[in-house]
Every structure is written in C-alpha cells, then in structure tokens.
Amino acid sequence: MTDKPSLDILLCAPRGFCAGVDRAIQIVDLALKKYGAPVYVRHEIVHNKFVVDGLRAKGAVFVEELEEIPEGTDAPVIFSAHGVAKSVPAEAKHRNMFFLDATCPLVTKVHVEAQRHAEDGHDIVLIGHRGHPEVIGTMGQLPPGKITLIETVADAEAFAPRDPDNLALVTQTTLSVDDTSAMVMVLKSRFPNISVPAKEDICYATTNRQEAVKAVAPKVDAMIVVGAPNSSNSMRLVEVGERAGCRVSVLVQRADDIDWDQFGDISSLGITAGASAPESLVEEVIEAFAERFTVNVEIAVTAEENIAFNIPRVLRQLEEASGH
Template structure:
C-alpha cells in the first residue's frame, strides 16, 4: 500500500485552534527573568517553586542551569547566585528570609498578582476584613494570604462557603480574587457575597487576569461546535484546569487536559470529526504543535484558527535584569 493510499484512508478531522492561547505576558516575563539571570550571572540560578506550572518549561530551564527549590532553606547559605521568586508570588516572609540570609533576590511575580497583593494590603490598612476568592493551597493564594497577618484574610472557595461566611463586621468588608479562576464560578460567588453584604468593597479593576479571561472566552466560543477538546497544560496549573472546565460547561462532551502528546487517551477521540485545541497560560506553543502533529499522524487534519481578541500586553523584566538600567549586573 502506498503512502498516498494510507493518507487517503485517514479520517478527516477539523481542528479549531483557539486564539489567544498559551503564554501570557506574566509567564513570558518570568521565564525570560530566569534566562536573563543565567546569561548575566551564569549558572546556577536558584528558583523558588516552579517558575511557571509547566514541566517542559521547568526541565528546559534546569538544563540551562536553573535549580528549583520549594523553600529557601534548600539553598546553600554561602551562595552568591541569584534567587528568583516565581510568577505566582510569595508571602512577605519569603523576601524577608532571603534578605536575612543575604541572598540576591529577584522577584518575578506577575505584576497582575502584585496588584492583588497591594489591594489586599490597602484594604487591611483601611481596617477592612479581606475576603480572598481562590483555591486553597495554590501558590498564588498562599502568597496573597501571606501579605497580611494570620487571620486577616478569609479564603472562600465555593458558593456554599460564600452563603455561610460570617464576617466580623458586615459593613467593613473587601474582596480580592486569585487571578486564574473560572470567570463564571467567581461571578457566582461574588454575586452571593454582594447580595449578603452590599457595602463590600470590590477591586478597582477585575482581579482575574486578562489572559485567563481571554482564554476562557475563546474556549466558550469554540467548545459548542466540536466533538472534543484538548487543553495543553499541567494538572497543577489553575488556569489550564479552568479551561478544561469551561469547555465541558460550554457543551463539549470530551474535554481533557494533557501535558504532552504521549498522555493522550486515543480511545476518547475515536470517531470524532472535529477537535478544539487550546493551551493554558504557562504552556509553550511547541507543545500545541506536538499535540496537533500527534492527531495528524492518525487523522487527515485541517487546522483553522479561531480568533477572539488580540493581546499586546508586555511586562518589563525585574529591575536587576533590565539591560536599559546601567550596571544592572553589578548591583
């Protein structure tokens, strides 16, 4: 049988590629921060927590000389190497510990996460009880709650918790949110809180970041029109998990999250004629291409890109790493 005959026997598959997808400005900034630090100072460069939640990215940076740790006490006391904080942000205690140990710390926290930190701090200084809508245990939530003294922030994860929450002073409340939440779930929780506490202070600008919003909206547009959906991303990536959920809720009967093509359960895609593909904000485009190539090996693939909004957000590197600042490497 010729190669042409084999190709002709492949079932047709229409692939709708969501745009925007993949890296956001905060992720680009964080990865570039590690690579720039390696270029300026040479390896090793220590990174507290995964710089972004993507194994492929982390392994690539490891190969270049980055060393990932979960806590600062894993770093040698006498190191002069840079220590970078991940895009998810850290509690106030972390930079204080780094300073106490004379580490050369570089903060790669996404500026949109820093915005949430500042909001929470302002509310606290004004005497408001702070409600944080988010997921317990996520690094971003740990970092945000860690901006204030213990007990100053109440974490609400579900609508049920919003219904039963009892504040100290109902007239003196403010809320913030994790930046990578489900738009719809968060709106439902906020509606409950606002109905119960009309005087509650809201963020000046939506805390859920532009990239999370844009990727979820793209999924909602495409999901009702395909048989299945692949979200490229890590299981510990909040924004990637929310994309999968958004696909399911929008009517896609098969919506799965995978990190690499090797994880695809092909039985789930038996008989499909249309597929949507998107990627979480920490997933590189090369993995999207890998997924499409894997389907192309089994289907006669026709790829169409579905655009919903153009993104042009850019965040400059942390101060110590910017080439436009004189003697950055000498600081």
C-alpha cells in the same frame, strides 16, 4: 495507503503563554546568561513541567523553600510568577541573598489591593483555591486572620465575618470567571457594603482564554487543553469546555499523554493551551493528530493580546542586547 479520516481543528486564539509567564521565564533565562549556573528558583517558575525541565537543563535549581539553598551562596534566587508571602523576601534579606522577583505584575496588583484594604481597616475576603502558591502568597501579605479564603458558593453563603459592613474582596488571578462571579453575587447580596474591585482581579489572559474556549467548545466533538494538572488556569479551561457543551474536554501535558480511545470517532477538535504552556507543545499535539487524521487547522480568534511587562532593571540591558 489507507485514507485517513478528516479532522477539522479549531485552534483557540489567544492561547498559551501570557505576558506574566513570558516575563518570568525570561527572568530565569537572562539571570542564567548574566550570572551563570546555578540560579535558584523558589517553586516552579510557572506550572509546566516542560518549561521547568528546560530551565533545569540550563542550570536552574528549583527548590520549594529558601532553607534548601546553601548558606552563603551568591547565586541569584528567583521568586516564581505566582508571588510569595512577605515572609519570603524578608527571610532572603535576613540571609543576605540576592533575589529577583518574577511575580506576575497582575498578582502584585492583587497584593497591593489587599494591603490597601487592610490599611483602610477592612477585613479581606479572598476567592481562590486553598494551597495554590498564588493564594499562599496573597494571604501572606497580611497578618494571620486578616484574610478569609472563600473557595465555593457554599463558603460564600456560610461566611460569618466579624464586621459585615467592613469587608473588601480580592481574588486569585487564574480562576473560572463564571464560578467567581457566582461567589461574588452571593457575597454582594449578603454584604451590600463589601468593597469589590472595579474590574475583576482575574487576569486578562485567564479571561481571554476562557472566552475563546466558550466560543469554540460548542462547535467541536472534543476539546484538548494543553497544560499541567497543577496549573489552575489550565484546569479551569477544561471545566469551561465541559460546561460549554463539549462532551470530551480533557487536559494533556503533551502529545504522549493523548488517550486515543477518546478521539476515535471525532470529526472536529478544539485545541487551546493554558497560560504556562509553550506553543511547541500545541504544535506537537497537532502533529500527533496529523499522523492519524487529515487535518484542516483553522484559527478561531476571539481577542487580540499585545501586553508585555518590564523585566527587572538589573537584567534589562541584557534583555535589550538579546533583542527581546
């Protein structure tokens, strides 16, 4: 038997599921147990194909818009963790749908902030990525034109508000902490009176996972982020790895996606996972490396997480009975 090369794996902690994703998946699972299939879910509940396929196999039906759901159904409709525009629950009520909202409470917090600022007469600046479901949901909390989207430092430099002294800032929860702070600095220097959240809207889990990558990436030859290409927080982790000085920083959805040519001559590897990637996929990646290398896995802990969010009341008794 040939000797396998040795490989030190540094496993980032925290990584993977955050409390909001955990809650959203539980809501779909518990709804399927309580009401049976089908349960309709508007948009992917979280941005991970493996998770979505698993729920689909249990009887969840994923749609992009409510109009795809048959008229007169009494099956539950669930809104994804990313949040929705106000028009979506309004349409659901109009159609007499029974709906459950799996929006992450930290996204809801941004929605509430945006509405409060609007009530106070501010125009709102949202830092985020155009077309991302969370951004669509946040912009949809207020009438058109009330929120301006800023995606880059150049946008922040070019922004020409109606009333420069009457602005408030909110951000998408899954952005790069460093990119966002650069945009915030530009906006603050240009508009000193802008109202900025006391604490960044970027969620604790996004921040913690980025900090873990910053700590690990300079110490390893390559970095793998387990996650989906449409997952904003996963893509930001890849960028953070590159910026922290890791020459190979790549996203893989699961072990089958690994391009082994990129990992031929490494002796150390960092692994993390986006907030919507299940731990089973991380284990699958480690096992794939263990087939080719003699692996030594060490966990690099940079923060402890013990946050959990409540399930909607209609599902809570079921949750208690299942021992969550």
